[in-house]
Amino acid sequence: MNQFWVKCFMFTLLAGADSAWAQEPVAEAKIYLQSSRLAGFKFYEGRKLWPQMRSGDALKLVREADNPYDANAISVEWQDHKLGHVPRMENAALARFMDHGQQLEARITALAKEKRRGRWIEFDVYMEH
Numbered sequence: 001m002n003q004f005w006v007k008c009f010m011f012t013l014l015a016g017a018d019s020a021w022a023q024e025p026v027a028e029a030k031i032y033l034q035s036s037r038l039a040g041f042k043f044y045e046g047r048k049l050w051p052q053m054r055s056g057d058a059l060k061l062v063r064e065a066d067n068p069y070d071a072n073a074i075s076v077e078w079q080d081h082k083l084g085h086v087p088r089m090e091n092a093a094l095a096r097f098m099d100h101g102q103q104l105e106a107r108i109t110a111l112a113k114e115k116r117r118g119r120w121i122e123f124d125v126y127m128e129h
Helices: 003-017 019-023 046-052 092-099
Strands: 030-037 058-063 074-078 081-085 104-114 118-128
Touching: 030 092, 030 104, 046 081, 046 118, 058 092, 074 092, 092 104
Parallel strands: none
Antiparallel strands: 030 118, 058 074, 058 104, 074 081, 104 118
């Protein structure tokens, strides 16, 4: 069982353990879903925007259901500029959540530069609860 499903299972157990607690509204509760490294960074606007981005910045996830290369495609934007995509191997569960109307939030967790690989962005994805 992968890490995502274990966390969902644990959350379900905790939420159901005390029905009074589960019914009380919780301000800004978020469920961690995954951490990913941005795919396709070099093909979009990230290079020119790199100096302005900071760890902790909000990212917008945009579902691309009509993408001809990947039916589960999700683009990643920073301040209305496309930076790339959620990696194909990591986007299926997120796509299902988004297709069912679930709001997802993403934040930059690392901006790194390596001599061999160039620049890359790592981000975490959360589900609003």
